[in-house]
Amino acid sequence: MNIPFLDRWRRRHAGAEPAGAGLAGAFEADPDGVAALLAECELLRSQAAVAGLELDDTPASLAALDQLLPRWRDDPELLPWLGNDAGLYLGSVVVRTVPGATWHVWPGGSAVVRLASGREIAVVEAGLDWAVHGAPELSQVYAEASEA
Numbered sequence: 544m545n546i547p548f549l550d551r552w553r554r555r556h557a558g559a560e561p562a563g564a565g566l567a568g569a570f571e572a573d574p575d576g577v578a579a580l581l582a583e584c585e586l587l588r589s590q591a592a593v594a595g596l597e598l599d600d601t602p603a604s605l606a607a608l609d610q611l612l613p614r615w616r617d618d619p620e621l622l623p624w625l626g627n628d629a630g631l632y633l634g635s636v637v638v639r640t641v642p643g644a645t646w647h648v649w650p651g652g653s654a655v656v657r658l659a660s661g662r663e664i665a666v667v668e669a670g671l672d673w674a675v676h677g678a679p680e681l682s683q684v685y686a687e688a689s690e691a
Contacts (some may be wrong), residue, residue, distance in 0.1 A: 570648040578646050581654060587628035589614060600636055602689075606682040610634075613677060618651035622674055630670020633681050637664065637688045644688065656688070664688055 570577045582600070587608075591598050596610050599602045609627070615625045634656045636643045644660025655663045671682045 549587060565652060568595060570646070574646065575646065578635070578638065581631045584632040584635070586621075586624055586633050588634040590625060598632065600632075600639055602636060602640060602682065602685050603668065605636055605680075605685050607631060609673075609680040609682050613674075615674065623671065626671035626674030627667055628670070629673055630665075630667035633670055633684060634664070634666035637666070658688060672689050 557664070579587070584598070588598050591608065591611070596604070596607050596611065598608070615621050632652070634640065634646065634654065637656050638646055645657050646654060647657040647663065648654050653665075655669065656666050657663050661686060664684065669679060673681055
């Protein structure tokens with residue numbers, strides 16, 4: 544995968560990067576580039592496509608994901624990766640459609656969505672819970688975020 548902003552960042556910080564500054568540092572240097580990277584969610588998009596669902600980065604697509612038969616639960620190796628993608632996709636939809644919502648990356652690399660109110664949503668955790676247990680539903684997390 545060719546990610547120009549990340550290559551430039553790595554060259555500038557080669558050998559000078561403190562432990563744990565990777566994603567957080569890249570986010571500070573190019574927040575739009577990191578947001579685009581977080582929105583890719585290739586595994587989730589491919590699983591949805593197999594089920595006949597095209598993810599169009601809208602709240603309606605979150606509701607459609609909630610209705611999919613969770614075949615991924617049969618593959619314990621796939622489950623955490625799919626949950627991670629589901630959380631990042633949820634975050635991307637929130638950031639694109641909820642006024643004032645932005646990505647925030649903690650120094651340890653954890654990506655959360657920060658709402659205009661200052662409340663943070665741990666979207667990756669929500670995605671993992673959704674993938675493993677089916678709850679909370681992605682559309683429910685979105686609805687709560689959009690009300691704040």
